[in-house]
Amino acid sequence: MSTDPGSTDRPVRLTVWVDGFVQGVGFRWWTRSRALELGLVGSARNLTDGRVAVVAEGERAACEALLAALRGGRAPGAVRQVVEQWTDATGDLRGFVER
DSSP: OOOOOOOTSEEEEEEEEEEEEEESHHHHHHHHEEEEHHTTEEEEETTTTEEEEEEEEEEEHHHHHHHHHSSOOOOSSEEEEEEEEEEOOOOOSSSEOOO
């Protein structure tokens, strides 16, 4: 895993854990819509502790735009905290799914 996949010429993987009132409010659907608009692949899934985990792969700028959207205050529900992790893309994801 790379700790700084900052190069814009190769795909990256962004993993995000979103805490707050984000389950049962359309948050995963909204996240999927934003990701598809940005040309990203991955998933958004509910965790048993009430958070939503988002995994997205694609161009760095598109992943940064998704991260900004998740933090931007327009998402359904109420986002309290967003924790991010950047790694190299694995290339094993297809489409963007809600789980």
